Amino acid sequence: MFMSKFEGLISQSSLERRTAAKYYIFLFFNVFLGSIITGSALEQLKAYLHQSANEIPRTIGVAIPMRATFFIAHVLVDGWTGIAGEILRLKALLFFHLKNFFLVKTEKDREEEMDPGSIYFDSCEPRIQLYFLLGLVYAVATPLLLPFILVLLGLACVVY
Numbered sequence: 001m002f003m004s005k006f007e008g009l010i011s012q013s014s015l016e017r018r019t020a021a022k023y024y025i026f027l028f029f030n031v032f033l034g035s036i037i038t039g040s041a042l043e044q045l046k047a048y049l050h051q052s053a054n055e056i057p058r059t060i061g062v063a064i065p066m067r068a069t070f071f072i073a074h075v076l077v078d079g080w081t082g083i084a085g086e087i088l089r090l091k092a093l094l095f096f097h098l099k100n101f102f103l104v105k106t107e108k109d110r111e112e113e114m115d116p117g118s119i120y121f122d123s124c125e126p127r128i129q130l131y132f133l134l135g136l137v138y139a140v141a142t143p144l145l146l147p148f149i150l151v152l153l154g155l156a157c158v159v160y
Contacts, residue, residue, distance in 0.1 A: 001122065016122045024126035031074070031130060032137075036060065039067050068142035071134050075145070079131055079152040086119065086159050119160060128156050 004018040037060065051059065096113060104110050135149040 019122035020126050023123060024129055027126055027130045028133070032133065035070055036064055036067050039063065039070065064137065065141040068138055068145055071138065072145055072148055075131060075134065075148045075152055079127070079148075080155070082124075082127065083152065083155045083159055086124070124160065128153070128160075 001015060001019045003022060004015045007018065009015050009018060099113050100110065104113055131149055131152055135146060135153075138145040138149075
């Protein structure tokens with residue numbers, strides 16, 4: 001968000017969109033490509049060293065289905081718990097009770113503190129896009145991942 005503010009954007013919606021775009025690019029390179037390349041590189045380091053540069057995309061294409069177990073665990077741990085955490089909203093609940101106990105003096109203050117706030121579009125939406133990308137990539141290569149992603153997207157549809 002700071003980087004988007006530094007760009008000179010003023011409106012909250014444009015700040016959130018730009019921040020979401022930056023976060024999605026970060027997730028794409030670090031989580032998706034990073035785990036595929038490093039996972040396959042560690043397993044097939046000898047193959048990388050003794051092949052031409054034209055063969056590296058084929059090696060990565062072979063390595064994508066081998067990383068399906070990592071992404072199943074990622075969807076279960078990060079995705080499902082993130083959605084469950086969004087339902088609970090423990091941080092908002094804790095701050096509500098702390099503010100209600102220490103800062104609320106009048107009924108108008110209590111009404112203002114009852115506002116649940118918004119979901120964090122700039123961090124929630126790029127993660128859902130990453131799970132959708134995982135579903136698209138692994139639909140053909142390893143369809144075992146699809147039920148987990150479908151459950152996650154169904155829960156996200158209910159929550160958001």
